[in-house]
Every structure is written in C-alpha cells, then in structure tokens.
Amino acid sequence: MPQSTRMKADLSPIPWVEALSVGDAAIDAEHRFFIELVNRFSDMVAQDASKIGINALLHRLIEHSREHFKNEEAILEASRYPELAAHRQAHQALLQALEAVVQDFLAADEYDRWVAAALHVKTALVDHLLHQDMRFKSHLQDRVGR
Ligand SMILES: [Fe+2]
Numbered sequence: 767m768p769q770s771t772r773m774k775a776d777l778s779p780i781p782w783v784e785a786l787s788v789g790d791a792a793i794d795a796e797h798r799f800f801i802e803l804v805n806r807f808s809d810m811v812a813q814d815a816s817k818i819g820i821n822a823l824l825h826r827l828i829e830h831s832r833e834h835f836k837n838e839e840a841i842l843e844a845s846r847y848p849e850l851a852a853h854r855q856a857h858q859a860l861l862q863a864l865e866a867v868v869q870d871f872l873a874a875d876e877y878d879r880w881v882a883a884a885l886h887v888k889t890a891l892v893d894h895l896l897h898q899d900m901r902f903k904s905h906l907q908d909r910v911g912r
C-alpha cells in the first residue's frame with residue numbers, strides 16, 4: 767500500500783464514547799465539539815478538499831482549542847485542581863505545536879504533508895484528551911460527590 771493511502775486510513779473518524787467523558791458537562795460538550803471538528807478535518811483531508819477549505823477548518827480548530835483551554839482551566843481553577851500549573855503548560859505547548867503544524871501546512875504544496883499535518887493535529891489533540899484531561903477526571907468526580 768502506498769504511504770499516502772495508508773495515512774488516509776488513519777484519518778478515520780473517532781467516535782464519541784462514554785469513556786471519553788471527564789465528568790463535567792461543560793468540558794464534555796466542548797470535547798465532543800473538538801472531536802467533531804477533528805473528524806471533519808480528517809474527512810476533508812481524506813477527500814482531497816481544497817487547501818483553502820482545510821486551512822479555514824484548521825484555524826477554527828485552533829480557535830476552539832484556545833477557547834476550550836481557557837474554559838477548562840477556569841473550571842480546574844474553581845475546583846482547586848492541584849496539577850493546574852502543569853496542565854496550563856501542557857495547553858500552551860499544545861497550542862504552540864498546533865500553530866507550528868499550521869505553518870508547516872501553509873508552506874507545503876505536497877498533499878502528503880497535508881495528510882501528515884492532519885494526522886499530527888488529530889493525534890496531538892486526542893492524546894491530550896486521553897492522557898492529560900483524563901488525569902483530572904477523578905478530581906472533578908470527587909467534587910461532584912461531595
Ligand atoms: Fe480538554
């Protein structure tokens with residue numbers, strides 16, 4: 767299988783499953799929208815959409831990330847999450863990584879590099895959700911249980 771075909775296969779949509787819930791309705795709603803945007807983005811790249819269209823969605827994704835990170839940090843702050851400082855740093859690093867991907871995408875005319883950028887965005891955001899956001903799940907659940 768040529769590399770670009772294999773990479774396209776990795777752009778299959780991510781379903782929302784209950785296991786992705788972090789136990790806070792507001793954060794979950796934003797995460798759902800995140801996944802929807804990531805899926806739409808993967809779809810566009812997989813369907814050879816135009817660079818302009820992909821670029822617009824990429825910018826929307828970054829805007830949503832910025833907004834979401836701010837909201838999530840406010841909720842974590844209000845609930846006195848002890849690892850907030852590290853989490854804030856992870857958000858900053860993620861935004862920087864996303865912006866670097868956008869720059870790379872804008873500079874590239876080869877289709878394979880667009881697919882690579884799409885995969886990078888997908889992996890980075892989903893990784894954050896699964897490995898960083900999941901860390902505050904039990905903290906928020908304890909808060910609700912009290
Ligand atoms: Fe999040």
Ligand SMILES: [Fe+2]
Pocket residue numbers: 838853857894898899
């Ligand atoms: Fe987060």
